[in-house]
Amino acid sequence: MIVLGCIALIAGCGSMGLWLAQRIRRRPEELRGCLVALTLLDTEIVWGSTPLPEAFCVLKERTDVPWQGFFSELQKRLERGEPAGEAWNNEISLQSSRFCLKQEDWRVIRDIGKGLGRSDGQEQHKQLELVLRQLTMLKDQVGIWSEKQAKMWSYLGFLCGIAGVLILI
Template sequence: MMLFGCIALIAGCGSMGLWLAQRIRRRPEELREFLVALTLLDTEIVWGSTPLPEAFSVLKERTGAPWQSFFSELQKRLERGEPASTAWNEEIVLQSSRFCLKQEDWRVIRDIGKGLGRSDSHEQHKQLQLVSRQLSMLKDQVGIWAEKQAKMWSYLGFLCGVAGVLILI
């Protein structure tokens, strides 16, 4: 019976470590997917002269799970007549818990909302390019950090389980 308890403790702590490692690894993926969405948004605004609700509709169809919901809600809010910057910032607050991004990531993403829908397409293009460069640099830094942290949490989870077993024995 004690053997099963020891195995369960190690497995439980190890799975917690693996879960945390998986969340850490998702952060650079979410940033990468947002960069692709940002490029699509820039293309829709500048070259397609697409209104923002329609541009967000295109983005929701071309992005994955967490971003799809984000852009879908933005589209609905803009169709109801809300200002783009208000809708952008409020959706960040409402949906940030669905993502594995940190506050520093959201700070950069929040900057997009400041000029969204307020200026001409040329100015919005400049702003989207600036944010895109900032996120690209951030993504590179996060990728290196995430790999190290994910390995650490993977090992640490199992090691904590083993330490717990040793303490109980």
Template sequence: MLKLIGASLVIFAGTFIGMQLGSYLAHRPLQIRQLRAGLTLLETEIVYGSRPLLEALASISRRLTGDVARLFARAAELSAEEPDLAASECWHQAVQYVWRDTAMKEPEKEILLQLGSVLGQSDREDQQKHLKLALANLEHEEMNARDNQRRYEKMCRSLGVLSGILIVILLY
């Protein structure tokens, strides 16, 4: 009886790990899509709304959800707390702070850091060009993430269950 309970727990643990890995793969395209929506809103706020960057970031953070909203909120907080800090530095610190909690990978981080290096340092048209470039790069990364999700999500979940079964077979 004890062996059966132990075997069930091992299989459950393997299944849980597989489900978590599959969930991670499913969250990445979603978060990239949310990030693209946030940058589109930022472009609208900068180009058409003529709002200061601090207000635009705070407004966008209220419209979004999850880790992406935290990114915009953190950048707005840093900008409000330390007015001497450049917008690019606030953005960089916000990306570093929020990134460990996201499912996104290094290419998306590099895109955001490149965008942050020019954020708030030029006129509206130049800002719009940089935002469009970042959006195009993120669109490419989203396609890659969706492709990886299709390719590997089901495999991760199946491997989780099968690895749990394999461990049970090897132990008993």
């Protein structure tokens, strides 16, 4: 019976560590997805002269989960008549818990809402270009950081389980 309890404790702590490691590994993937989506948005605004609700419809079709839901909700908000910047910020507030991104990532992404739909295509292009550069730098830094952190948390989970067993014995 004690052996089963020890195995359960190690497995539970180990699973928690693996779950945290998986969330950390998803962060660079989500940033990459955001970069792709914002590049598509830039193309739709500048080259396609597409209205924002239609541009968000294109984005929801061409992006992966969880960005699909984000752009789908943005499209619905704009079709209801909500201003683009306000819709962008409100949607970030509502959906940020579905992502593995940190607050520093959201701060950069939130900057897009400041000029979205308020100016001509060239100004929006400049704003998107700036955010794309910032996100690219952030993604590069996060890629290295996340791999180290993910390994640490996966090992730490099992080690905490073993430590708990040793303390209880």
